[in-house]
Amino acid sequence: MKPVKISEAVVRRLPLYLQVLNDLHKRDVQTVSSQELGNKLDLNPAQIRKDLAYFGDFGRKGIGYDVTYLIEKIRQILKLDQPLFVALVGAGNLGRALSNYTTYLKDNMKITAIFDANPSIIGTQINSLTVQPIDALKETVIALNIRIGIITVPAVEAQSVADRFVEAGIEGILNFAPTVLRVPDDIRIHYADFTTELLSLAYYLDKEGNEENEPAMD
Amino acid sequence: MKPVKISEAVVRRLPLYLQVLNDLHKRDVQTVSSQELGNKLDLNPAQIRKDLAYFGDFGRKGIGYDVTYLIEKIRQILKLDQPLFVALVGAGNLGRALSNYTTYLKDNMKITAIFDANPSIIGTQINSLTVQPIDALKETVIALNIRIGIITVPAVEAQSVADRFVEAGIEGILNFAPTVLRVPDDIRIHYADFTTELLSLAYYLDKEGNEENEPAMD
DNA sequence: TAGATTGTTAATCGATTAACAATC
DNA sequence: TAGATTGTTAATCGATTAACAATC
Structure with a gap:
């Protein structure tokens, strides 16, 4: 139509x-x-x-x-008229921050699984969710009908996490790692790399530092 | 030229x-x-x-x-051939995460001051920096020659933090709060609101949930 | 009716891509 | 010299904005 x-x-x-x-x-x-x-x-x-x-x-x-x-x-x-389940990989500081944030989102999105590779983090609780080992990813994603994956691991590990998400049948990925990911065409990737925003911000600062005073315009 | x-x-x-x-x-x-x-x-x-x-x-x-x-x-x-000092307001989970992240940036950017309004957080250490009260913002920003401000407070408080940054003479702001900020034209604002990215991602998911199997294409 | 504001077409503006001479 | 790749112009593509008839 x-x-x-x-x-x-x-x-x-x-x-x-x-x-x-x-x-x-x-x-x-x-x-x-x-x-x-x-x-x-x-x-x-x-x-x-x-x-x-x-x-x-x-x-x-x-x-x-x-x-x-x-x-x-x-x-x-936006297809937010139905609950939409999200998985997060990387339970570091950023991952924890997002887990809190997104729980508050009333917009029908909910993080329902958190994964990490670090044995000392696996098993700990974040927001009533138990951090699972990465090997449990595929099974959990399928079982909980999770459709979106968030990546908050270091850049070097991001691609392998993306691969796991793809294999588990995820449909969209939000990537916080500062690296471009390779996935099949039918998987949607959005980037949330704030280092890009921060570095490009520097471009717009006034000239050469502010030790020297700029001459006034009028 | x-x-x-x-x-x-x-x-x-x-x-x-x-x-x-x-x-x-x-x-x-x-x-x-x-x-x-x-x-x-x-x-x-x-x-x-x-x-x-x-x-x-x-x-x-x-x-x-x-x-x-x-x-x-x-x-x-990008004017990153000289050290560039950054202040962060909002020492919650996200703020802490960024403090760690950006410290690792070898790109000459460094968070050199952290502020928060919460008395129970003020005085605590994050990455060898002591969290300062917001009232100390202007003085510290000037003293440390800080040129960029990062906002990681809740949306309702973001504008008042922006106002303080502007008053302190900051030149650029990276805003993580999901709200549009009003600042003078000569101050640059970049937005790093991942909720926007996450919600728009939902638009691209396949149709009506995946309970029903989609018919194959061939 | 008069004022306000939409939905939409046409005009403008800006960004991306193709193509190729210059040259390492 | 032959192959590769830049820097740049021209062509294409797409997104934003202005303008206005329709209508609440």
Whole structure:
């Protein structure tokens, strides 16, 4: 019916819309315009309207978008209207941090298994989950109907974890390790490597350090 | 001399190049072609050549790029040829994880101050740094010549931390909280919100859960 | 009715890719 | 010299934005 290909840029903005909408909902706001959404997210209103229109006519001319309805619709689009189970490999600091974070996500995503290679970590509890050995990955992923895998191991181990995820039939991977992963085309990979963001941030700093004062512009 | 504006897309790829180059360097590879880099990063070789050519003629026709030289050049471009000091606010799980991570970064970036609002965390040690009260932020940032701030506090507190960073004269912010921040135009903000990545990942999963088997394609 | 705001088309803008002369 | 690969221009592709008729 809708043969139009949705671009990645559009899909990546949907969670941002959801973020703001959830906030508005919490504050009992009933209706929001693309204008207001654009203000809050620093995005062009036309872009927001166009993004949403790819998926249906969710707004009302002259009125705007119903907050509750739009939340429901975006959840559906993102397939978050059903519980989605996630496995995490790498129970180090970052892994533990994410385990806490994502538990709080009310967005139907839940980490239901944690794995690690380190014998001294295996068997410990994180958020009521027992850390399992990596060898248990495939069996557990299948048994718990886990569809997304998070990788928080060092870069050198990331590919072998990805291989295990693929073998276990996972459909998507969120990789925190600073390395590009090789997986079959039908597996989706998103990268969450903050070192990239941090290093590129440095580019935008003012010139040569701030020991020297920059001359004023006027 | 070079009045060409460099796009964000280009700058964000530079750390990726650095990643692969560092790896090649470790394995004593002397020279690399745009073709090989493209293979490793899943990028078009022409794009890589074009990206690099914005900043100078770093390659040799018929040969490729000298690994060591290119690393040095990209470091210069990213202004990582000098030490760059970073402050972190939010000494929770994520903050602790990042403190460890970034310490290992040999790329001249170093977290040199950690802050938190929680009295029971203030005064504790993380990686030989003592967690300081937020009220000490401005003074410390100035004293230690800190130019980048990392925010790892809950979303509701993120804006007030950003305001403090701005007031302290920070030049760039890496925000892990899932919220858009308002800062003056001359302050650069990068977002490292993995919830966005995780939620958008769900969009690409196969249809309606995997209880039902999908019909095979052939 | 008048004001507001959507959905959508057309125009603009920007980024990626192909192609190739230059040259190591 | 022949093969390889850069730097760069031109062509293509895709994404953003402006504008406006439709309509609540």
